Amino acid sequence: xxxxxxxxxxxxxxxxxxxxxxxxxxxxxxxxxxxxxxxxxxxxxxxxxxxxxxxxxxxxxxxxxxxxxxxxxxxxxxxxxxxxxxxxxxxxxxxxxxxxxxxxxxxxxxxxxxxxxxxxxxxxxxxxxxxxxxxxxxxxxxxxxxxxxxxxxxxxxxxxxxxxxxxxxxxxxxxxxxxxxxxxxxxxxxxxxxxxxxxxxxxxxxxxxxxxxxxxxxxxxxxxxxxxxxxxxxxxxx
Numbered sequence: 001x002x003x004x005x006x007x008x009x010x011x012x013x014x015x016x017x018x019x020x021x022x023x024x025x026x027x028x029x030x031x032x033x034x035x036x037x038x039x040x041x042x043x044x045x046x047x048x049x050x051x052x053x054x055x056x057x058x059x060x061x062x063x064x065x066x067x068x069x070x071x072x073x074x075x076x077x078x079x080x081x082x083x084x085x086x087x088x089x090x091x092x093x094x095x096x097x098x099x100x101x102x103x104x105x106x107x108x109x110x111x112x113x114x115x116x117x118x119x120x121x122x123x124x125x126x127x128x129x130x131x132x133x134x135x136x137x138x139x140x141x142x143x144x145x146x147x148x149x150x151x152x153x154x155x156x157x158x159x160x161x162x163x164x165x166x167x168x169x170x171x172x173x174x175x176x177x178x179x180x181x182x183x184x185x186x187x188x189x190x191x192x193x194x195x196x197x198x199x200x201x202x203x204x205x206x207x208x209x210x211x212x213x214x215x216x217x218x219x220x221x222x223x224x225x226x227x228x229x230x231x232x233x234x235x236x237x238x
Contacts, residue, residue: 024186
C-alpha cells in the first residue's frame with residue numbers, strides 16, 4: 001500500500017515538473033481550504049488600515065525606469081518589512097485610491113513563484129494572463145541595484161522594456177484556494193480590476209540556495225535582521 005502511494009506521488013510530481021518545464025506554469029486546484037484563504041485575506045485587510053499618506057504612496061511599474069519607486073528607499077528597503085505599493089491604475093492624480101483600500105489590496109507578482117487566489121480570480125476581476133513557454137527564452141529584463149552610488153535612482157533596469165504581442169498571453173482564471181506555480185522566467189501579467197469584486201492573492205517566491213549564489217546585484221537582498229527563510233535544508237531531503 002505504501003509503495004503504491006509513493007509511486008502515485010512520484011507520478012504526480014513528475015507530471016507537475018513536466019508541465020512547468022513545458023509551459024512555465026502549473027495550476028494546483030484546492031491548494032488551500034476556503035477557511036485558510038479567508039484567514040490570509042483578513043490578515044491582508046489589516047494592512048489597509050495603515051497605508052502611507054496620499055503624497056507618499058509609491059507606484060510600482062515594470063516599464064517606467066524613471067518611476068518614483070526606482071528612487072524610493074521605501075520600496076528599496078522593503079526586503080525585511082511589509083510595505084504596500086500600488087499599481088499604476090490604482091491611484092488618482094492626487095494620490096488617493098480610485099477604489100477603497102480593502103478592494104484594491106493586491107500583494108504582489110524568482111526561480112519559482114507561488115500565486116494563491118484568496119477569492120475566485122476571473123477575467124473580469126483581474127486573473128493572471130500567462131505567455132506559456134516564454135520562460136524558455138531566458139530572462140528578458142532585470143531590475144538591479146544601481147552600481148552608481150551617487151545616483152538618485154536606487155534601482156535600474158538592465159534593458160529597455162520588451163514588447164509582447166497580446167496574442168501570446170492566455171487568461172488563467174482559477175477558483176478560490178487554487179495555486180498557480182510560476183517559473184521565475186515566465187512572462188505574466190494581470191489586467192486592471194474594473195469589476196466590483198476584489199481579487200486578493202497571496203504570493204511568495206522560493207530560490208535554491210544549495211550550490212547556488214544569489215546574485216548580489218538583484219534589487220532585493222536579505223535584510224541584516226531578517227535573512228531569507230529556509231523552507232528546508234538539503235539534509236532534510238535526503
